[in-house]
Amino acid sequence: DGGITQSPKYLFRKEGQNVTLSCEQNLNHDAMYWYRQDPGQGLRLIYYSQIVNDFQKGDIAEGYSVSREKKESFPLTVTSAQKNPTAFYLCASTSADPGRWIKPQHFGDGTRLSIL
Amino acid sequence: AQSVTQPDIHITVSEGASLELRCNYSYGATPYLFWYVQSPGQGLQLLLKYFSGDTLVQGIKGFEAEFKRSQSSFNLRKPSVHWSDAAEYFCAVGPPTGTASKLTFGTGTRLQVTL
Numbered sequence: 001d002g003g004i005t006q007s008p009k010y011l012f013r014k015e016g017q018n019v020t021l022s023c024e025q026n027l028n029h030d031a032m033y034w035y036r037q038d039p040g041q042g043l044r045l046i047y048y049s050q051i052v053n054d055f056q057k058g059d060i061a062e063g064y065s066v067s068r069e070k071k072e073s074f075p076l077t078v079t080s081a082q083k084n085p086t087a088f089y090l091c092a093s094t095s096a097d098p099g100r101w102i103k104p105q106h107f108g109d110g111t112r113l114s115i116l
Numbered sequence: 117a118q119s120v121t122q123p124d125i126h127i128t129v130s131e132g133a134s135l136e137l138r139c140n141y142s143y144g145a146t147p148y149l150f151w152y153v154q155s156p157g158q159g160l161q162l163l164l165k166y167f168s169g170d171t172l173v174q175g176i177k178g179f180e181a182e183f184k185r186s187q188s189s190f191n192l193r194k195p196s197v198h199w200s201d202a203a204e205y206f207c208a209v210g211p212p213t214g215t216a217s218k219l220t221f222g223t224g225t226r227l228q229v230t231l
Contacts, residue, residue, distance in 0.1 A: 004159075035221075040125070042206060042223040043160075058218075090159055104150060105219060107159035 002027045004108035006091050011113045013078065013085060021076045021111045023091035030095055032074035033105065036060060037088040046089075049074055078113060088112050118143045120209050122222035129197050130230050137192040137225050139207035149190045150208040150219070151181055160206060166190065177201070202229045 004025045013019045023032065031050050035043040045058030049068040063082025068074055074093075078085045089112075092105040119142045129135055141147060148167045152160040164175025171183040181192045190207060204226045210219040 006159075040223060043221040045218065048218065092160075104162045104165055105160075107152075107161070109159045110157070112157070 004091055004093055004106055006089075006108035006111050008111060009109070011111055012116045013113060014116050016080045018077055018079050019085075019113065021078070021089055021091075021113070023074045023076065023108060024072055025074075025091075025093045025106075025108075026072060027093060027106060028071070028095070029093035029106070030071070031093060032068070033092040033094075034058075034064070034066065034074070034076045035090045035092065037090060037110075043090065046076065086114050118147070118209050118220045120207050120220055120222035122205075122207055122225050124225045125223070126226045126228065128228040128230060131199050132196050135192075135194045135197045135201070135227070137205050137207075137227070139190045139192065139222060140188050141190060141207070141209045142188065143209050145211075147209045148211060149181075149183065150210075151175065151179070151190075151192045152206045152208065153177075154204045154206065154224075156203075163192070163205075197227075197229055199229045199231060202227055 007022045033048040034046040037043050044060050046064050047058050047066040049055035052068050052071050055066050055068050065077045088110050090110045091108045094105045095103045121140045123138055150165045151163040153163050154160045163179050164173050166173045166183050174180050179194050183190050204224045206224045207222040208219045
């Protein structure tokens with residue numbers, strides 16, 4: 001079955017360390033997204049990518065970086081500049097044809113990042 | 117700017133009772149509206165969506181939602197709640213077309229079901 005795979009499920013970061021969260025999809029979707037979820041705050045968009053080798057900042061991009069070298073993959077790096085990284089991170093994807101109706105986003109099962 | 121308000125942070129209902137979760141949105145044009153459900157430690161699953169047509173939309177798991185343009189609302193309903201419906205529910209709004217759908221999510225409503 002097609003879907004979105006996020007790994008690892010749990011991740012711990014030491015002070016000053018960069019960590020990378022993996023997101024892979026086999027849905028042949030063009031657009032991919034990273035969200036951060038904190039209790040009581042819903043989902044906030046970190047970065048999104050519409051096509052390979054292109055991505056845009058979302059609402060809370062500071063302290064994060066991404067790459068989109070392959071259509072299937074959209075890894076997120078939480079850098080040491082992100083001072084409050086403890087959160088639940090969700091990756092999503094959708095197919096999108098320009099000028100046509102957007103399809104709903106499909107979500108992975110998330111990665112929970114904590115500080116050691 | 118688009119925004120979504122879910123005024124109820126937490127709702128408790130008895131199993132078998134009816135349910136209504138409220139969602140109000142602010143959007144400059146015709147919105148594309150969604151309801152998602154999230155079980156603890158899991159991702160979000162789409163329950164239903166609305167863009168145009170019949171203002172009462174049916175979704176999975178027996179849920180439905182009604183779009184009321186005059187009230188800028190998209191409330192989620194279920195006639196009879198099951199214990200397995202206990203989860204967090206998110207309303208979201210976004211543009212209907214374009215190259216990528218940037219969704220804005222509400223802060224969620226946590227549903228507790230008592231037996």
